Amino acid sequence: MAVRELTFRIMRYNPDEPEKKPHLQDFHLTEEPGMSLFVVLNKLREEQDPTLRFDFVCRASICGSCGMLVNGKPTLACKTLTKDLPPVTTLLPLPVFKLLGDLSVDTGVWFRDMSLRTESWIHTDETFVPDAPEVRMDNELALKIYEAERCIECGCCIGGCATANIKSDFIGAAGVNRVARFMVDPRDKRTEREYFDVVGTEDGVFGCIGLMACDDNCPVGVPLRDQLAYVRRKMAVAGWHYQKV
Numbered sequence: 184m185a186v187r188e189l190t191f192r193i194m195r196y197n198p199d200e201p202e203k204k205p206h207l208q209d210f211h212l213t214e215e216p217g218m219s220l221f222v223v224l225n226k227l228r229e230e231q232d233p234t235l236r237f238d239f240v241c242r243a244s245i246c247g248s249c250g251m252l253v254n255g256k257p258t259l260a261c262k263t264l265t266k267d268l269p270p271v272t273t274l275l276p277l278p279v280f281k282l283l284g285d286l287s288v289d290t291g292v293w294f295r296d297m298s299l300r301t302e303s304w305i306h307t308d309e310t311f312v313p314d315a316p317e318v319r320m321d322n323e324l325a326l327k328i329y330e331a332e333r334c335i336e337c338g339c340c341i342g343g344c345a346t347a348n349i350k351s352d353f354i355g356a357a358g359v360n361r362v363a364r365f366m367v368d369p370r371d372k373r374t375e376r377e378y379f380d381v382v383g384t385e386d387g388v389f390g391c392i393g394l395m396a397c398d399d400n401c402p403v404g405v406p407l408r409d410q411l412a413y414v415r416r417k418m419a420v421a422g423w424h425y426q427k428v
């Protein structure tokens with residue numbers, strides 16, 4: 184296999200130096216077998232520019248830290264191999280989230296805010312008894328909950344979402360998926376009316392315009408399209424009843 188010389192066109196911007204405009208900087212590198220963008224960015228930082236900012240923790244599609252736009256597509260850099268990229272690749276930070284510098288964004292603030300808005304905890308009147316025996320859950324139900332819990336909070340669904348890009352308070356597919364997780368959990372005693380108050384709005388599930396980039400871009404294959412359809416259907420019915428009461 185011929186050795187390729189690769190160019191990485193990377194957005195550079197430091198919010199602490201606003202007088203320096205955001206710009207693209209070209210870096211060049213010789214491709215190596217099995218090379219991922221994790222390896223590329225570390226090599227560039229170690230060998231060419233120690234000020235280059237980006238985030239990685241796990242390198243295994245688990246922590247969700249390395250979401251970025253790779254040739255315009257939101258994806259995880261650690262699971263992107265250079266063999267699947269053209270000779271010139273553009274890397275940009277995920278939009279929507281607060282930019283910390285170059286390719287590094289703060290997804291934590293956004294996800295925390297979403298968790299608070301969706302009240303991401305089990306709502307129950309039952310008293311917690313620490314030494315009570317575990318209550319078994321049937322496998323099918325546990326798997327349904329697990330399906331939604333597989334979200335790694337990388338923000339790729341939000342970065343690629345047309346609505347989230349123009350509406351800063353839109354809850355996005357990650358938020359709807361979170362609501363679906365609690366809706367299917369019988370331990371959560373919230374009524375559909377209570378859920379409606381949380382997501383039955385234009386900032387919630389009805390803000391989605393159905394382009395489904397979230398579903399296309401989720402790097403771990405959470406079935407976001409199905410979750411949106413599930414929550415939307417329930418909230419449409421709840422809204423109908425709600426108006427009659």
Ligand code: FES
Nearest residue numbers: 241242246247261
């Ligand atoms: S480094 Fe953890 S998901 Fe990429």
